Amino acid sequence: MYILLLMIIPLISCGLFWTTNKKNVINTINACGAASLLVVSIIVIWDVLRNEFVSPAFFNNIFYIDALSALILFVTVSVVFLASVFSIGYMNEELKRGVINIRRLKLYYSLLHVFVFTMILTVSTQNMGLMWIAVEATTLASAFLVGFYSNKKSIEAAWKYIIICSVGIAFAMLGTVMLYYSSVHSLGESAQGLNWQYLFQSSDRLQGSILRISFIFILVGFGTKVGLAPMHTWLPDAHSQAPSPISALLSGVLLNTAMYSIIRVMAIVNRNAGSNMFTGRLLMALGIISIGTAAVFILVQKDFKRILAYSSIEHMGIIALGLGMLSPLSVFGALYHVLNHAFTKSMLFLASGSIYLKYETKIINKVQGIFKIMPVTGTAFMLGLFAITGMPPFGIFSSELNIIMASFNGKKYIIAGLLLLFLALIFAGFAAQMFRMFYGRPLSKETHQGEINWPGTAVLVILLLIITVTGLYLPYPVNELINRARDIILLPAGG
Amino acid sequence: MFKLEEILNILSMLILISAFILVANKRVNSYIKTFRLQSMLLAAAAGTLGIYHMAAERKFDSAIIMCLLIILLKVIFIPGMLNRICKRVEYKVEKDFFINIPISIIICCGLAILVWYVISLIPDIKGAYEIMFLTNSISLVMIGLFFMISRKKAIGQIIGFLVIENGMFMAALLTTFGMPMIVEIGIFFDVLAAVLIMGVFVFRINESFDSIDIDKLRNLRG
Numbered sequence: 001m002y003i004l005l006l007m008i009i010p011l012i013s014c015g016l017f018w019t020t021n022k023k024n025v026i027n028t029i030n031a032c033g034a035a036s037l038l039v040v041s042i043i044v045i046w047d048v049l050r051n052e053f054v055s056p057a058f059f060n061n062i063f064y065i066d067a068l069s070a071l072i073l074f075v076t077v078s079v080v081f082l083a084s085v086f087s088i089g090y091m092n093e094e095l096k097r098g099v100i101n102i103r104r105l106k107l108y109y110s111l112l113h114v115f116v117f118t119m120i121l122t123v124s125t126q127n128m129g130l131m132w133i134a135v136e137a138t139t140l141a142s143a144f145l146v147g148f149y150s151n152k153k154s155i156e157a158a159w160k161y162i163i164i165c166s167v168g169i170a171f172a173m174l175g176t177v178m179l180y181y182s183s184v185h186s187l188g189e190s191a192q193g194l195n196w197q198y199l200f201q202s203s204d205r206l207q208g209s210i211l212r213i214s215f216i217f218i219l220v221g222f223g224t225k226v227g228l229a230p231m232h233t234w235l236p237d238a239h240s241q242a243p244s245p246i247s248a249l250l251s252g253v254l255l256n257t258a259m260y261s262i263i264r265v266m267a268i269v270n271r272n273a274g275s276n277m278f279t280g281r282l283l284m285a286l287g288i289i290s291i292g293t294a295a296v297f298i299l300v301q302k303d304f305k306r307i308l309a310y311s312s313i314e315h316m317g318i319i320a321l322g323l324g325m326l327s328p329l330s331v332f333g334a335l336y337h338v339l340n341h342a343f344t345k346s347m348l349f350l351a352s353g354s355i356y357l358k359y360e361t362k363i364i365n366k367v368q369g370i371f372k373i374m375p376v377t378g379t380a381f382m383l384g385l386f387a388i389t390g391m392p393p394f395g396i397f398s399s400e401l402n403i404i405m406a407s408f409n410g411k412k413y414i415i416a417g418l419l420l421l422f423l424a425l426i427f428a429g430f431a432a433q434m435f436r437m438f439y440g441r442p443l444s445k446e447t448h449q450g451e452i453n454w455p456g457t458a459v460l461v462i463l464l465l466i467i468t469v470t471g472l473y474l475p476y477p478v479n480e481l482i483n484r485a486r487d488i489i490l491l492p493a494g495g
Numbered sequence: 496m497f498k499l500e501e502i503l504n505i506l507s508m509l510i511l512i513s514a515f516i517l518v519a520n521k522r523v524n525s526y527i528k529t530f531r532l533q534s535m536l537l538a539a540a541a542g543t544l545g546i547y548h549m550a551a552e553r554k555f556d557s558a559i560i561m562c563l564l565i566i567l568l569k570v571i572f573i574p575g576m577l578n579r580i581c582k583r584v585e586y587k588v589e590k591d592f593f594i595n596i597p598i599s600i601i602i603c604c605g606l607a608i609l610v611w612y613v614i615s616l617i618p619d620i621k622g623a624y625e626i627m628f629l630t631n632s633i634s635l636v637m638i639g640l641f642f643m644i645s646r647k648k649a650i651g652q653i654i655g656f657l658v659i660e661n662g663m664f665m666a667a668l669l670t671t672f673g674m675p676m677i678v679e680i681g682i683f684f685d686v687l688a689a690v691l692i693m694g695v696f697v698f699r700i701n702e703s704f705d706s707i708d709i710d711k712l713r714n715l716r717g
Contacts, residue, residue: 059677129678136685143692152703156712159696163652166689167640170659173682174636177667177674182619184671194675207619237715 002047003056003063003124005040006073009033010117014110021102023095027088030109034077034084037116041077045070049477055126060191064126067484071335072123072260074481075342079252080116082459086350087112087245089453093357094243099149108148108243115141115249122257126196128176131261132169135225138254139165146242146250157234157241164234165225172221172261178214179265182206196264203271212278215269218262219282225258228286228320229293232313236297239309240362244353247305251312252346256338259319266323267489274491276326283324288418290317295422298429303362304355307433308348311388314426315341315396321419322403323489327410331486333402339478340395340470344387347463351381354452354460359442364433368440373449378438380460385434387467389427395470499547500624503669506540507631510665511607514638514658518599518645521592523581526654527574534569537661538562541668548672557676561668564683573657573690577650580694584650584701594645603641607634628669635662649697649707653690660686 013033017026044065047054053066065073091108094100100108118141122134139162147158176194183193186205192198199206224231239247266279273279294314301307315337322334352362354377359367370378387394400423407416451457469475474482513533520526545558592599611630620626636659643655664682667674674682697707704711 062677127675127678129674130681133678133681133685136689140685140688140692143696147696147699150699150703153714155696155699155703156714159649159700159709159712160715162689162693162696163643163656166656167643167659170636170656170663173663174633174666177663177671180667180674181670191675194678209617209619213617241715 001056002040002044003054003065006037006044006120006124007117009037009040010113010120014113014117017106017110017113023092023102023105026102026105026109027092030084030088030112033113034081034116037120038077038081041073045074045477045481049480055197060127061195061197062127062130063124064195064197065124066488067481068263068335068488069123069260071481071485072256072338073120074478075256075339076116076119076123076253079249079342079346080119082463083245083248083252083346083350084112086248086353086456086459089456090243090245090353090357093452104148108145111141111145112246112249115145117141119253119257123260128179128194128196128199128264130194131264132173132176135172135222135258135261136166136169138257139169139225142242142246142250142254145246146238148243148246149241154241157237161234161238164231168221168224168231170221171217171224175214175217175219175221175265178210178217179268182210182214185210196268199268200271203268206268206272208272211269211272215265215279216282218265219279219286222258222261223286226255226262226316226320227290227313228316229290229313232290232293235313236306236309239312239349240303240305244305244349244356247309247353248346248349251309251349252342255312255316256342259316259338263323263489270326270491276324276491280324280326283320284412284415287317287319287321287324288415288422290314290320291419291422291426295425295429298426298433301433302364304364304367304434304437305349305352305362307364307430308345308352308388311426311430312341312345314422315345315388318400318403318419321415322406325403325406325410325412326490327406328486328490329409330403330406331489332482333399333406335482335485336402336474337396337399339482340399340467343463343470344384344394344396344467347380347460347467348384348388350456350463351377351384351460354456355381355437357452359447364437366443367437369442370438373442373447374451376451376457377460380464382435382438383464384467385430387471389430390423393468393471395467398471499543502543503540504624504627506536506543507628507665507669510536510540510661511631511634511638514635514642515600515603517654517658518603518638518642519596521596523648523650524578526651527577527581530577530654530657531570531574533658533661534565534574537665537668538565538570540665541565541673544668544672557679558668558673560676561673561679564680565664568683568687569657569661573687576690576694577653580697581650584697584707592645593647599641599645603638606637606641610634610637625670629666632662632666632669635659635665638662647708647710649693649700649709652709653693653697656693657686657690 048070055061055064118137143162227235294310319334322330517529541562545556548556610633639658
């Protein structure tokens with residue numbers, strides 16, 4: 001029954017925001033809601049670790065959490081918790097400056113919790129139709145959050161976001177219809193006809209050619225949401241215009257939940273075909289194109305949040321590449337990368353939020369002397385930049401190493417070479433663009449020394465600790481989750 | 496009596512033709528009218544399917560609920576809302592398309608033929624009716640997509656999105672005789688929410704940019 005609690009808690013907190021007008025009460029509801037969500041999901045994940053999967057027997061087992069969903073769920077709730085704690089300081093500052101009023105604050109928090117609800121629904125259902133509905137609902141819930149500041153740029157970003165993602169997602173619906181069509185034709189009409197477990201177990205009886213076209217539609221559809229190039233055009237705008245805690249959620253969590261939906265369908269198609277020839281080639285091609293696109297665009301950006309957004313495209317490309325190769329090492333690397341990217345990128349976006357509040361600009365040239373003004377945030381941001389570009393000892397380094405090693409083992413030398421080349425380019429781009437923000441002295445005398453607020457800074461330090469630890473040592477439960485999730489995705493040995 | 500498939504085939508053809516009419520329309524008001532017509536045809540298809548199934552199996556069929564929901568939302572509510580938005584967002588009658596109408600129609604014909612060709616290449620889709628149904632509905636999606644990129648007004652894009660949604664729905668209805676109930680109701684809820692949110696953004700775009708011309712949204716590039 002804990003699964004239901006996972007979905008009820010965000011909805012309750014969303015309702016509670018509208019019962020009060022006091023800033024402190026709103027902040028407490030937000031923090032308590034996020035914290036209880038974290039506790040409940042740890043109970044659920046514990047359950048998954050002890051049993052194979054959790055699936056309460058009602059509505060034809062519509063809710064289903066196994067190791068793969070538990071991994072994404074873990075990433076989701078942890079980032080959500082940290083981002084909501086960060087939101088308190090961030091939004092209080094905006095409130096103090098009169099950028100927003102108390103009504104907008106309530107709107108912000110309630111939409112944030114609805115957004116969380118939709119993402120949790122995506123990972124905890126196994127009905128492919130409901131999964132589609134939940135992914136579409138994530139767009140709808142976050143559209144107002146992207147356009148939260150209601151200025152010209154943010155409205156443009158929000159319009160692009162909702163139009164491109166809704167249309168993209170419509171293609172995923174066509175894919176889901178084809179999946180169901182194949183299920184009805186080969187397995188007969190069944191109440192479970194869209195359940196992932198049911199489709200997965202009887203995948204050898206589905207029709208291969210229909211599954212292949214269904215996978216193409218789903219890859220294009222959910223791939224739009226993942227931000228794979230060339231469907232990525234909404235991503236830099238939405239990520240750069242949203243308030244920073246929302247950018248952290250969009251990049252660290254939302255992209256992963258969309259990727260999760262692709263993984264589910266990919267598992268069915270691979271098992272049906274008995275190999276990863278078809279899905280692997282598509283995923284690897286899109287992955288390399290995404291990494292290349294990001295490498296080129298990072299070099300010409302002027303806005304530091306946009307650079308981080310393009311880096312998200314790059315990392316989603318790396319994950320797609322790892323999944324496409326489908327060797328034990330590469331899938332492990334891809335799932336491990338999901339974890340590392342979520343924490344590292346959300347830390348960078350949150351830190352960029354603090355910098356934005358301090359300097360009131362997102363233009364790189366107007367930001368100087370972060371080390372002098374905000375020593376802790378500055379250090380965290382700098383180390384985070386090293387981490388995201390793949391420097392040891394951070395997590396991203398280890399997972400990228402896994403994927404590169406897997407591509408050499410699989411004799412995919414061209415892919416490995418391209419990946420290394422693009423990673424080097426991206427590092428150069430980050431170094432040339434971002435590192436000049438840290439030194440010198442601020443351009444304006446109005447910029448006072450000091451961190452922006454202590455909860456926000458504490459969140460940054462915690463995230464920095466997490467990404468350093470995951471690079472050196474993976475705690476047993478997390479390692480076990482990743483291994484089991486990998487075994488779900490991989491084809492059975494000898495098959 | 497006619498065969499069920501024949502009636503559905505005719506209706507799906509009519510829906511596809513309504514998409515061509517939409518592409519030929521010049522004004523926002525006529526977009527809304529054509530969309531209403533298309534949704535009515537879709538509701539008729541759902542209704543026919545429901546009645547035939549009820550007559551054959553002598554039990555209640557969920558397609559009837561779908562038919563009612565389509566009439567309620569896509570024939571009455573959403574077009575009405577779009578009309579209200581149109582009235583409030585004052586706009587001048589001006590050229591609203593990038594590509595002129597005859598060329599647009601030819602492109603749409605090409606899209607339909609391409610879709611038919613691709614669908615008939617898939618070996619596991621057998622049966623003339625199924626090929627027709629899938630061709631018609633996926634062509635509808637493609638034409639909706641083309642409509643979206645060829646119009647400049649925000650409302651044109653909303654209509655394009657709704658046509659894509661209709662195409663999806665038609666595919667689900669005709670090839671699988673409807674998805675499970677909970678999924679279909681969820682889809683309806685999503686479409687409704689999406690259109691409401693897009694409507695709000697149309698107002699905001701109108702306030703910030705003094706027009707609903709999407710061409711003016713070019714602050715964010717690269």
